[in-house]
Amino acid sequence: xxxxxxxxxxxxxxxxxxxxxxxxxxxxxxxxxxxxxxxxxxxxxxxxxxxxxxxxxxxxxxxxxxxxxxxxxxxxxxxxxxxxxxxxxxxxxxxxxxxxxxxxxxxxxxxxxxxxxxxxxxxxxxxxxxxxxxxxxxxxxxxxxxxxxxxxxxxxxxxxxxxxxxxxxxxxxxxxxxxx
Numbered sequence: 001x002x003x004x005x006x007x008x009x010x011x012x013x014x015x016x017x018x019x020x021x022x023x024x025x026x027x028x029x030x031x032x033x034x035x036x037x038x039x040x041x042x043x044x045x046x047x048x049x050x051x052x053x054x055x056x057x058x059x060x061x062x063x064x065x066x067x068x069x070x071x072x073x074x075x076x077x078x079x080x081x082x083x084x085x086x087x088x089x090x091x092x093x094x095x096x097x098x099x100x101x102x103x104x105x106x107x108x109x110x111x112x113x114x115x116x117x118x119x120x121x122x123x124x125x126x127x128x129x130x131x132x133x134x135x136x137x138x139x140x141x142x143x144x145x146x147x148x149x150x151x152x153x154x155x156x157x158x159x160x161x162x163x164x165x166x167x168x169x170x171x172x173x174x175x176x177x178x179x180x
Contacts, residue, residue: 002050002052003025003036003050003052006036006037006050006095007022007024007025007036007037009119010022010037010039014039014041017041019041019042020039020040020041020042021039021040021041022037022038022039023037023038023039024036024037025037026038028083028084029083031076031079031080031083032080032083033049033071033072033076033077033079033080034047034048034049034077034080034089034092034093034094035049036048036049036050037050038089044089044090044091045089045090045091046089046090046091046092046093047080047089047091047092047093048093048094048095048118049071049092049093049094049095050095051070051072051094051095051096051097051098052097053096053097053098056097056098056099056169057099058098058099059098059099059100059101059102059103060096060098060099060100060101060106060166060168061101061103061106062101062103062105062106062109062143065077065106065143065145066143066144066145072094073145074143074145074146075145075146075149075150075152076145077092077094077160077164078149078152078156078157078160079151079152080092081156081159081160081163082151082152082156088163089163090163091163091164091165092160092163092164092165093118093164093165093166093167094164094165094166094167095118095167095168096166096167096168096169097168097169098168099168100125100168108130108133109129109130109133109134109142109143110127110128110129110130110166111127111128111129111130112125112126112127113126113127113128113165114126115165115167117167118167122169123169124167124168124169125167125168125169126165126166126167126168127165127166127167127168128161128162128164128165128166129161129164129166130161131157131158131161131162134146134157134161135154135157135158137154141154141157
């Protein structure tokens with residue numbers, strides 16, 4: 001039901017703007033991790049993945065990207081970009097109900113950025129991976145899914161990181177400040 005409400009919201013926006021193409025709940029290849037909603041409109045091409053949780057007080061964790069319990073293992077996310085070939089999305093957005101991460105193994109690897117929220121009038125915080133921290137130039141990557149990349153390079157990871165947005169609700173809790 002959660003995904004249906006979100007989809008209805010974006011359908012209504014496309015109708016109100018009289019533009020846009022929506023693709024709902026479709027994998028473009030077998031291991032596609034951004035299959036909830038794809039939107040092409042005058043602002044570009046955005047693919048979104050929405051995660052629902054019974055525990056919205058839980059912080060985002062490093063394990064969310066290094067293991068695959070929630071379908072978010074980082075190397076699989078990167079492969080979504082790689083499989084797009086010459087037609088990648090301008091943005092891959094992960095929309096989460098979880099709180100801002102506080103653990104020292106993830107907080108320094110994220111940078112809060114200014115970006116438009118997915119839902120107008122709904123306060124969110126948006127982050128991007130700090131590629132230079134996760135895979136420093138000339139050194140090994142620090143997170144396990146990046147240590148032995150299968151089918152992608154550091155340059156591919158950097159390209160993905162520039163397009164990958166992590167959006168969370170603006171909830172009470174610890175603050176993570178931008179490195180800018």
